[in-house]
Amino acid sequence: MLNAFNNGVVIENPHPVAQVEIIQAPLPDKVVLPLQQRIGEQAEPCVEVGDLVLTGQLIAQTTDQFCTPIHASISGVVVAIDEQIIPHKSGLKSKCITIESDGKDEWIKDEWIGDFLHCSREILIDCVQQSGIVGLGGAGFPTHSKLDKAIDCQTLIINATECEPGIMCDDALMQYFAREVILGVEVLLRICGAQKVIIAIEDDKQEAYQSLLMFNHNERITIRQIPTKYTSGAEKLLIKTLLDIEIPADKLAIDKGIVCQNVSTAKAIFDAVVEDRPLVSRVVTVTGDAVIPNNFEVRLGASFEHIVALAKPNNQPHEVRMGGMMMGVDVASLAVPICKITNCIFVNNVKPKPSVQECIRCGQCNQVCPVDLLPQQLYWYAKSENTEKAMRYNLSSCIECRCCDVVCPSHIPLAEYFSFAKALHRKETQEKQKIDKARKRFEYREYRLERNKIERAEMMERKKAELKKKMAGDKIQKDKIVQAMARVKKKNDSDT
Ligand code: SF4
Ligand code: SF4
Incomplete structure (x- = not known):
C-alpha cells in the first residue's frame, strides 16, 4: 500500500535520461581533500608534504566523535597541506591535503575484519568509523556516531528516495549495485539489531525496485514503494509516511527506536566491511540544461571541473549548483573539490531570474x-x-x-x-x-x-x-579579687 505525507509538491525530473547509468570517471591528476567536514572538528593530517601515499591510506585522523578520518583517494605524492576554497556557500577557504597522482592507483593492503556475521557490533561500528563513512544522502553526519546510539533500535529505515528532483545517483547505485546494497543493509541490521528493516523507494524507480527485490532474501527486510513526491526523503516525513509516527521537532528518530540510513551509505558500509575499502569515491549526478545528464563514479577530491567536463558542457555561460535544484547551494567556481556529501552538480545556462512581486495573498x-x-x-x-x-x-x-x-x-x-x-x-x-x-x-x-x-x-x-560578655566576666572576676583582697586585709587587720 502506498502512503503519503501531507502536501509537498510533485516535480518531474527536469532533465530525465533514457537509461540511468554509472560511468567510471578517469583518475584525476590531483585531488584536494578538505580536513573540515560537515560537523565536528577539523581532522589532523598524519602525512607531510613530500610523502608518498597509497589509495585508501589514512592521511588525516581525529578523536572527535563527530568527525571521521580521511583517506587518500589516489596514490601519489602529497604536494600541499594548505588553505583551499571548499564547496560551501560561504565560499571560504579551509585546510586541505593535496595529492598529485602517480597514475598507478596502488591500493594499501589492510587486515580484513572477516565475516561480518561473526563480528561484534563494536567491531563493525569501529570499521565504519575507520573507513570514514558519513551520511551520503547530503547530510554528512558521521555514520558511526548515529549507529553508536542505535541501541534500542526496533526499525531500521533505508532511505532510497532521491532527496530532490533531478538527482539520479541513488537510483543508479541501486540498479548497478543491488546485491552490495542488500549486503550493506544486512551489516546495518547486525549493528542495529532492529526487528525489521524497510527500504523506502519512490514508485518511479521500477528498475531499481526490481533489482533490490531480486537480491533480497532476508525476511526481515521489506522493500516499500512510496509516491514520488518532493520532499518524501526528509527523515521525519519518511518516518511519518512509513510508520505513521511523528517525531517532534526537538526529538530524534532514535528516541522512538528508529534509525534511518541512506542507501548509498549502506553500499559504502558494504565496501568497508566486506571489501575492506574505505570511502574514497562516490557516485555523483551531473545534470542541468547546459550538460548531458549522467552519473559518474568519481574519486573524492577530484575537482567539479574534472567531472563536469565528462558531461560535455555547452559553451554558454553557466551557473553551477551543488546538491539539488531546491536545497542545493550555488558555487562560484568549478575548481572546488568533490566531497563525501557531493551527490549532485547542476550546471545550467545563465537565465534572467523572474522579478519578485508583492505577496498577493493567494494562499498557494x-x-x-x-x-x-x-x-x-x-x-x-x-x-x-x-x-x-x-x-x-x-x-x-x-x-x-x-x-x-x-x-x-x-x-x-x-x-x-x-x-x-x-x-x-x-x-x-x-x-x-x-x-x-x-x-x-x-x-x-x-x-x-x-x-x-x-x-x-x-x-x-x-x-x-x-566582648561584652568577656568584660562582664572580667568584672565579676575583678570584683571577686577585690572582695578576696578585702577579706584578706580584714583578716590581717584583726590578727594584728
Ligand atoms: S520552506 Fe519551510 S515553510 Fe516553505 S514549504 Fe518548506 S518547510 Fe514549509
Ligand atoms: S500567499 Fe503570497 S507568499 Fe504565498 S504563494 Fe501567494 S503570493 Fe506567494
Whole structure:
C-alpha cells in the first residue's frame, strides 16, 4: 500500500535520461581533500608534504566523535597541506591535503575484519568509523556516531528516495549495485539489531525496485514503494509516511527506536566491511540544461571541473549548483573539490531570474508545506524581522525545502527569508543569553556584596556581644579579687 505525507509538491525530473547509468570517471591528476567536514572538528593530517601515499591510506585522523578520518583517494605524492576554497556557500577557504597522482592507483593492503556475521557490533561500528563513512544522502553526519546510539533500535529505515528532483545517483547505485546494497543493509541490521528493516523507494524507480527485490532474501527486510513526491526523503516525513509516527521537532528518530540510513551509505558500509575499502569515491549526478545528464563514479577530491567536463558542457555561460535544484547551494567556481556529501552538480545556462512581486495573498504556499506551516504568515513576520512571532508560528520546524517558493506566483524567495529569520533568531537568542548571563552575574555580585555586608554586621554584633560578655566576666572576676583582697586585709587587720 502506498502512503503519503501531507502536501509537498510533485516535480518531474527536469532533465530525465533514457537509461540511468554509472560511468567510471578517469583518475584525476590531483585531488584536494578538505580536513573540515560537515560537523565536528577539523581532522589532523598524519602525512607531510613530500610523502608518498597509497589509495585508501589514512592521511588525516581525529578523536572527535563527530568527525571521521580521511583517506587518500589516489596514490601519489602529497604536494600541499594548505588553505583551499571548499564547496560551501560561504565560499571560504579551509585546510586541505593535496595529492598529485602517480597514475598507478596502488591500493594499501589492510587486515580484513572477516565475516561480518561473526563480528561484534563494536567491531563493525569501529570499521565504519575507520573507513570514514558519513551520511551520503547530503547530510554528512558521521555514520558511526548515529549507529553508536542505535541501541534500542526496533526499525531500521533505508532511505532510497532521491532527496530532490533531478538527482539520479541513488537510483543508479541501486540498479548497478543491488546485491552490495542488500549486503550493506544486512551489516546495518547486525549493528542495529532492529526487528525489521524497510527500504523506502519512490514508485518511479521500477528498475531499481526490481533489482533490490531480486537480491533480497532476508525476511526481515521489506522493500516499500512510496509516491514520488518532493520532499518524501526528509527523515521525519519518511518516518511519518512509513510508520505513521511523528517525531517532534526537538526529538530524534532514535528516541522512538528508529534509525534511518541512506542507501548509498549502506553500499559504502558494504565496501568497508566486506571489501575492506574505505570511502574514497562516490557516485555523483551531473545534470542541468547546459550538460548531458549522467552519473559518474568519481574519486573524492577530484575537482567539479574534472567531472563536469565528462558531461560535455555547452559553451554558454553557466551557473553551477551543488546538491539539488531546491536545497542545493550555488558555487562560484568549478575548481572546488568533490566531497563525501557531493551527490549532485547542476550546471545550467545563465537565465534572467523572474522579478519578485508583492505577496498577493493567494494562499498557494500554505497548501504545499510538508510540515504544515503557514509560509504566508511566516513571510510577514520574517520580512518585518519579528522573529518572536515567527517562532510562535513554528519557524523552527521549517526544513527550508522551498516547496512554498516553487508555487509562489510572486516568485518570493520564501525559504531564504525563513533561513535568514532563523539565523536572526539564533543571534537574538545568543545575545539575550549573553545579556541574561551578564544580568545574573551582576545580580549575584550584588547579592554577594549584600550578603558580605550582612555577614560582616553579624560578625561585628557577635564580636561585640562576646566582648561584652568577656568584660562582664572580667568584672565579676575583678570584683571577686577585690572582695578576696578585702577579706584578706580584714583578716590581717584583726590578727594584728
Ligand atoms: S520552506 Fe519551510 S515553510 Fe516553505 S514549504 Fe518548506 S518547510 Fe514549509
Ligand atoms: S504563494 Fe506567494 S503570493 Fe501567494 S500567499 Fe504565498 S507568499 Fe503570497
